[in-house]
Amino acid sequence: MTHRGSRVLHVGSLSRVEGEGALRLKVHDGTVTDARLEIYEPPRFFEAFLRGRSYTEPPDITARVCGICPVAYQMSACAAIEDACGVTADPVIRDLRRLLYCGEWIESQVLHIYLLHAPDFLGRASAIELARTHRAEVERGLRLKKAGNSLMELIGGRAVHPVNVRLGGFHRVPTRAELRPLAEQLKQALDDAWETVRWVAGFDFPDGHVEADLLALAAPDTYAIEGGTPTVLRADGTTASFPVRDFTEHVAETHVEHSTALHSRLDGRLHLTGSLARFAIGGARLSPVALEAAVEAGLGDPREGAVCRNPFRSILVRAVESVYAVAEALRIIDAYEPPAQPYTDVPPVAGVGHGATEAPRGLLYHRYELDAGGLVTSALLVPPTAQNQGAIEDDLRRLTQRAIGERDPDDAELTALCERAIRNHDPCISCSTHFLDLTVVRTSSDTSHDISGGCDA
Amino acid sequence: MAATKTRPRLAVFKLASCDGCQLTLLDCEDELLTLAGEVDISHFLEASSAVEPGPYDLSLVEGSITTAEDAERIRTIRAASRHLVTIGACATAGGIQALRNFADVDEFRRTVYAHPEYISTLATSTPVSAHVDVDFELRGCPIDRRQLIEVITAFLAGRRPDVPNHSVCFECKRRGTVCVTVAHGTPCLGPVTHAGCGALCPAYHRGCFGCFGPSGSVNLPALIPLLRRDGLDEDDVERFLHTFNTAAFDEELGK
Numbered sequence: 001m002t003h004r005g006s007r008v009l010h011v012g013s014l015s016r017v018e019g020e021g022a023l024r025l026k027v028h029d030g031t032v033t034d035a036r037l038e039i040y041e042p043p044r045f046f047e048a049f050l051r052g053r054s055y056t057e058p059p060d061i062t063a064r065v066c067g068i069c070p071v072a073y074q075m076s077a078c079a080a081i082e083d084a085c086g087v088t089a090d091p092v093i094r095d096l097r098r099l100l101y102c103g104e105w106i107e108s109q110v111l112h113i114y115l116l117h118a119p120d121f122l123g124r125a126s127a128i129e130l131a132r133t134h135r136a137e138v139e140r141g142l143r144l145k146k147a148g149n150s151l152m153e154l155i156g157g158r159a160v161h162p163v164n165v166r167l168g169g170f171h172r173v174p175t176r177a178e179l180r181p182l183a184e185q186l187k188q189a190l191d192d193a194w195e196t197v198r199w200v201a202g203f204d205f206p207d208g209h210v211e212a213d214l215l216a217l218a219a220p221d222t223y224a225i226e227g228g229t230p231t232v233l234r235a236d237g238t239t240a241s242f243p244v245r246d247f248t249e250h251v252a253e254t255h256v257e258h259s260t261a262l263h264s265r266l267d268g269r270l271h272l273t274g275s276l277a278r279f280a281i282g283g284a285r286l287s288p289v290a291l292e293a294a295v296e297a298g299l300g301d302p303r304e305g306a307v308c309r310n311p312f313r314s315i316l317v318r319a320v321e322s323v324y325a326v327a328e329a330l331r332i333i334d335a336y337e338p339p340a341q342p343y344t345d346v347p348p349v350a351g352v353g354h355g356a357t358e359a360p361r362g363l364l365y366h367r368y369e370l371d372a373g374g375l376v377t378s379a380l381l382v383p384p385t386a387q388n389q390g391a392i393e394d395d396l397r398r399l400t401q402r403a404i405g406e407r408d409p410d411d412a413e414l415t416a417l418c419e420r421a422i423r424n425h426d427p428c429i430s431c432s433t434h435f436l437d438l439t440v441v442r443t444s445s446d447t448s449h450d451i452s453g454g455c456d457a
Numbered sequence: 458m459a460a461t462k463t464r465p466r467l468a469v470f471k472l473a474s475c476d477g478c479q480l481t482l483l484d485c486e487d488e489l490l491t492l493a494g495e496v497d498i499s500h501f502l503e504a505s506s507a508v509e510p511g512p513y514d515l516s517l518v519e520g521s522i523t524t525a526e527d528a529e530r531i532r533t534i535r536a537a538s539r540h541l542v543t544i545g546a547c548a549t550a551g552g553i554q555a556l557r558n559f560a561d562v563d564e565f566r567r568t569v570y571a572h573p574e575y576i577s578t579l580a581t582s583t584p585v586s587a588h589v590d591v592d593f594e595l596r597g598c599p600i601d602r603r604q605l606i607e608v609i610t611a612f613l614a615g616r617r618p619d620v621p622n623h624s625v626c627f628e629c630k631r632r633g634t635v636c637v638t639v640a641h642g643t644p645c646l647g648p649v650t651h652a653g654c655g656a657l658c659p660a661y662h663r664g665c666f667g668c669f670g671p672s673g674s675v676n677l678p679a680l681i682p683l684l685r686r687d688g689l690d691e692d693d694v695e696r697f698l699h700t701f702n703t704a705a706f707d708e709e710l711g712k
Contacts, residue, residue, distance in 0.1 A: 067477020126505030
């Protein structure tokens, strides 16, 4: 029982996550009393400087919140502003937006699977180290990731902060001929995505169970990506949904006692967005090929009620979603006929608009208020990681408590477990910064010499 | 055998930024494993949990300085780096978060946060070069993947990177893109913007919006009347120049 007593663990700089954060765990007499994911990235004040900008600018400006999911920001911004202006994009434009979004899903999910998450299952520090023993697998991952980037480069102009998105549609739409070579690349990618499903299905998964409510968009006849109705599956198995415009009536920040962190709550309870939530809410509407992949991955058939609540197994869901996104991109390309106009005009209207889309790591909500001249008077961005923080910490607490009870791990093992538990949820800390307050606890006198960032205890 | 040779040590650091420029390194899918064979990736938190202390032969720094801690941290990074290269508009020009430089940061803080007293931030967002010596600045929001490979290769080979500082107009001509301003009267910052993206926007029928900041020798005041002629009012022009390289374009306006 040497380790069971009281201790404080602190990881100054989390690795293999997007953005930079830290972790603090307090154990008192064998009981985990505090588990915190600390966000120390400096605030950038997007919601403040968006005021006074033209209503045409948020798609380009908010893309800069996150280099990993810029398309999600562009799509949620367009959805919210078009909502304010009472414009609905043409079906062909909606398909093209979905196609671009598929590129981001492929790029981001594959980045997480191969470069951030898989090394945990195989005991490596990085994908580069993994490539020494699993070269073919890592090369396959990079090839698949590249297919997602190629898709974004063709439709969006470039993979990070695409230039081609505008209100009402695109500046320029591709021809059928331009999409042909991309379709060939995606056919190879579909094989790679399938191989990815089979590969990750062979990993060993620790037990884990997320108790939080699961929140994702639902669409009537497809797996929701670029729009849908916020729908929640509660821990007791009941479901509920609400219109996007009521988002902030349901999802709210609350100030937790004895903590400086503001946590997001859904109707007063912890909630989780992202792959696990999407699979639970919309899994039954996956395409046949993705349903087949889900069964092969061992997730079961969501049409028969299969739900995955083990965050270690989220890598399986990301692999299935990668298959889905590649196949969906191929379907859209196959049916594509260029529209007569690359965009619908969106004249400014004074009012409020709401938009929500499924970023790779979960539901991203935007709200804008415009004046009659088309200037933004207020903006609100609620990123998925800000919503997930409470559920991630809850998960951390449960996993570490169980580990302490079962096998009394030393500090190094407990720290590694915590880092894994956080990576399971693919947090994007760059995104969440502006929404959360900083909970930096400077406990070390030599903090300023820690160039990795954050705080080392 | 290469294994016995000491490989150059590469480090990647992040300050206030979106992660997109360091992601560009991971987006070099065709080159990443080859690069990893040539260098020892000693510090790259997004990609590896194996973190080694300095000194580093080449440090790539993304992000701007917006906190007192980061102002201190960049000095420590500089001291640990033989070469320090800044990557992207945040690190080279302060980024979009430098819009605070023209506003009241306390008001910003109250607007975004329920408890502004918890937020520690500087009143300005400044480029890394305002704090320490920088060996090379690679522009862009985000940086261009090919240029990043060129910069890393050049530093490994001990030569200056071949990164021209002419304007986007040159790239449009080279690409054979019809000028969007001449042909369609579209407002475009191409004549005053640093090349590097490959003149993407005009190829997508859109005017350049200045992601790469001012080019080597520009006459920005001379472009303003053209922007006005093409339909932008005074406020539109102001917003057009005040995005990802706001501080750098503002400096050009004052020249």
